[in-house]
Amino acid sequence: MNSTTHAGLRIDLQLIADLVEPKARVLDVGCGEGLLLSYLQEFRQVDGRGIELSMAGVREAVGQGLSVIQGDADTDLAAYPPDSFDFVILSKTLQATRNPRGVLENLLRIGRRAIVSFPNFGYWRNRLHLGLHGRMPVTSALSYQWYETPNIHFCTIRDFVVLCQDLGLVIESAFALDGAGHRRDWDVTGGWANLMGADAVFLLRRA
16 A cells, blocks of 8 residues: 555554554554654654664664664563553554564553554455465565565454454454555444455554
């Protein structure tokens, strides 16, 4: 999805930014080069921190004056004390973690709220590609061949809802994005979002 906003953010990142309260304490996990973090600091005046696996991403973010360290969501989130942040953001990174359940538990341990986005493997184009070609889909959102992808735990919107229920998490807000990147307020517990949503964004809190 290449659509951007006036500030240069991808539309899904802008929608995530809109969920963050001004002046909040924020940790962006898998922050890349710090584009979202930079936006949040400038336009939301947040106290922002970032963690990124790629050293190239860390160097780029630090070069912009951002507080970003190198780290792995699977192992390093456990070092943060409870309630360290108001919002912990995990944008299109969950599917690349080795232990998604453990990562999600840590997000809601160290943050009052978590914002999680991910590509929906149940999207109709993915289903159609598998049905017609019998091969893993390669799309703008899923751009890697199966043998080189960093994505190791794909899920559908319905899968993620069930995981949240299993962990006793409250879904405060959730929406899907269609293939053009437009927000759709379909009920994420129903089948339509799971079929028509290319990506999903969830705002979560502990019960």
